[in-house]
Amino acid sequence: MSPSHNLLPPPSITSVKQKMEKPLGCLLGFICLLVPLTVADWNILNQKTQKGLKIRLKNYCESWRMNVELHNIRDFQVVPEECTGYIAKYIRSTQYKVDSERAIEECIVYFGTSCSLKKDGKDAWIFDIDDTLLSTVPYYKTHNFGGERLNVTSLEEWMRKGKAPALEHSLRLFNEIKARGIQIILVSSRREYLRSATIGNLVSVGYHGWNSLVLRHPDDELKSVENYKAEVRKQLINGGYHIWGILGDQYSSIEGLSSSKRPFKLPNPLYYVP
Ligand SMILES: *[C@@H]1O[C@H](CO)[C@@H](O)[C@H](O)[C@H]1NC(C)=O
16 A cells, blocks of 8 residues: 555545544644643653553653663753652662672673683773762762752862762772783773872772773863763774773763773763763
């Protein structure tokens, strides 16, 4: 059947349509106006999904978080207002720790079973820093758990204090990797001027013995984070490194060209770095 044939309604419907044209047109117009307003938002009054499934706010926010992690929801500027309470709870919960620890376990299984290290001094693993090795949760705690637009000045002021706590499970992976003689390369979108604060912070919470720390130069700020990190990896590969894995909390840390043999992602529903 051709598509144009499909468009021709049978005569009986045409006559009904002619009679109803005006009210139907108004009704359709009204629905069209309403739909874009309601699709994206939790409807506090109805507490229903588009299909009419009755849900609670927790279901809505859990599904928002899950779809952030699945990378279906992208480029969000803030956590939806109605979900900041849920995200605040999640990010301080046992569930967040269990989710993160599971990711770390999978990294350990991976390099125990699927990596045949070259042992030429060029086996490497890349770590992101914020919310991968160090936690920014104490900062976001005072900024409505992602419910406020990012203020880079105030975030950097906080980073300069060097008081970010370690993510314990990541520290364990860091030490496991180091013990296997794999070179550890830290690639962060923190700016170069934060170098000494960053090193001080990392060392004070137990990270030491990495091979290099790559931070963003002013030139790199013209590129997207994903491209900046991809270029760093390209240089490493050109320098003979075998990048076995990356651990990051953002897709922009693990996607793009010259990626590792296997990227791993930690949960992070607080913010999105494009
Ligand atoms: C961002 O943070 C800085 C430093 O805390 C503050 O002075 C400034 O007013 C903030 N900007 C906005 C738009 O909130």
